[in-house]
Amino acid sequence: MDAEVGIIGVGTMGSMAAWQLAKKGVSVLGFEQFGLGNDRTAAGGESRLFRTAYMEGPQYVPLLLKAKELWRKLEKESGNSLLTLNGGLMIGEEDSDVIRNVLKSISDFNLPHEILKGDQARHRYPQFTFYDDDLVVLDKEAGFIRPEMAVVSASHLAMAHGANIKRYTKVDNLTPESGGVRIITDDGKKYKVGKVLISTGAWTSKLMPELQEQLIPRRLLLTWFAPKNLADTGADRLPIFARMRGDFRLTGVPTLDGSMVKASYTKDPLAIEDPEELYRDVYPKELERISEAVETLLPALFPDPVRASAYMDAYTPDDHALLGELPDWKNVFVASGFSGHGFKLSPVIGKIIAELMIDGKTESNISHLEPGRILKGVE
Ligand SMILES: Cc1cc2nc3c(=O)[nH]c(=O)nc-3n(C[C@H](O)[C@H](O)[C@H](O)COP(=O)(O)OP(=O)(O)OC[C@H]3O[C@@H](n4cnc5c(N)ncnc54)[C@H](O)[C@@H]3O)c2cc1C
Structure with missing residues (x-):
């Protein structure tokens, strides 16, 4: 076993999940096809809006209030100013x-x-x-967030807590098998992890063609x-x-x-x-x-x-993300489909992922993000 948790895609959500998991003492192996914080991902373009009075629906407000606290934590731990x-x-x-x-x-x-x-x-x-x-x-x-700096800060804190993040390494394939998940990278190397997080953003349907209708x-x-x-x-x-x-x-x-x-x-x-x-x-x-x-x-x-x-x-078809374990894919979790409004939430999403993957539950209400609501029957 190469790590307890593998993270495919260390962009916005992947970096926050890596930070939260590594902080919990979990061994993390991350794969990122580009460099950390690069602007080809959904974190590019210099700034992201943070809003609390939420036009996408009041069900997000408790998550946004927690996200704000975690932005301040990330700033404190990294020493970088991220949210104005x-x-x-x-x-x-x-x-x-x-x-x-x-x-x-x-x-x-x-x-x-x-x-x-x-x-x-x-x-x-x-x-x-x-x-x-x-x-x-x-x-x-x-207000606004500095997105590239946020991804860099979370990734480097994760590494300081022991996470191993392989940069310029693309994952070609993943297969659940007994006791974990097998990952194959584009250089032909094979890894085995206990659980895996798919946080590949806009590339998710490329890695998982099964999800191409939903993402x-x-x-x-x-x-x-x-x-x-x-x-x-x-x-x-x-x-x-x-x-x-x-x-x-x-x-x-x-x-x-x-x-x-x-x-x-x-x-x-x-x-x-x-x-x-x-x-x-x-x-x-x-x-x-x-x-x-x-x-x-x-x-x-x-x-x-x-x-x-x-x-x-x-x-996604309803503009709410998919967050949690994939139905019918044991040990495979997804955090994707943030539909143009996920950056502000990313630290709380990282925390929820760590809770779901390690503790098997979260106290946050994420019923509107449950993958099962639109993935029924996907195999
Ligand atoms: C132009 C724009 C403006 C936005 N404005 C706002 C805003 O103001 N406020 C807000 O809250 N949200 C905003 N959003 C939304 C927010 O930025 C996204 O929802 C969020 O960044 C998505 O994060 P992600 O982790 O899903 O994707 P990404 O950050 O793109 O991360 C995916 C990562 O996976 C990597 N990857 C993909 N495939 C593989 C593979 N096979 N192997 C290895 N690595 C792989 C990618 O290189 C990337 O690093 C905006 C989005 C865009 C594009």
Whole structure:
């Protein structure tokens, strides 16, 4: 036996799981096809939004509150600043589903917030266009994370606790067998571990074709814009934001030095056939929609992106991840399908994985992430 736990894919979730497992004293063998914290994974692109008043549903709030505590722990243990809470504006039509979820999260969990309307919002945040039926919610427990640094920090802490992480090593195959799981890497080497975690993000359906209907790789563009006035867009002046209006959905965050704002269009990203063939550049045509959205909703920015690049994440049919042991695959666990909103949760996902794999249970309510809900019958 080479280790108690094998982790295939040491990206966002894999690095957090490795940190939590190794801290528990579990022997960990990780495999990562690229280097640690590299920006070809779903952790690329400089920043990730952290939000607590959650438009994806209030069932996430307890996980987000735990995640926040664990971000602070990771910062303390690594000595790196990873999460900045500069507040978050959730802006949308008052009767939309997303705003309803934001308000329900706040009322169910008594989250610190402010609600702004009309001229009050216009006066305080002149960077945006507001309409009379917009509701503006300031989530005070929101901000941004430094994703590459987070993955590097968790991976190196895991190694400091004894984890062995093989970089530039791709796993080609895994097979459950008696007493554990056999793993074969692309250099033909064979390993045996007691249990395995599949945290291969957008590449999961490549490694596990059985899951290709449930875990679809999708391509997301990130775009950065120059401000018309630098004084409007520093992190102290501009909170992170999700600006929804009809078909437009913009999410954004100021860059660390305030010289640009990353404002991206993350609704309905394009499904791609083969994650290994991701087109990482951007076609000019693709920028029309985001430029139009910025011009309409964010007049503080010049509407032509000054930088753009493409990334991937795995999406499930209901946009909630798969987390737990795979039905009919003994000792094989999955943490994938975070559907464009998993980064903020990653430390708590790492902790839950460690609990499920070692203790066989978790106190966190993850019924909405249970793999069995959409994997029935997958063999
Ligand atoms: C552009 C973009 C913007 C986003 N914005 C936000 C946001 O603001 N807030 C938020 O909370 N979330 C956001 N998300 C979502 C979040 O980043 C992802 O849900 C999360 O990072 C997914 O983590 P993962 O571990 O599943 O995938 P990854 O981080 O991609 O990790 C998968 C790892 O597995 C490795 N791997 C794959 N196959 C193999 C193999 N066969 N052998 C060895 N290694 C392998 C990969 O190289 C990679 O390192 C965004 C995602 C994208 C793409």
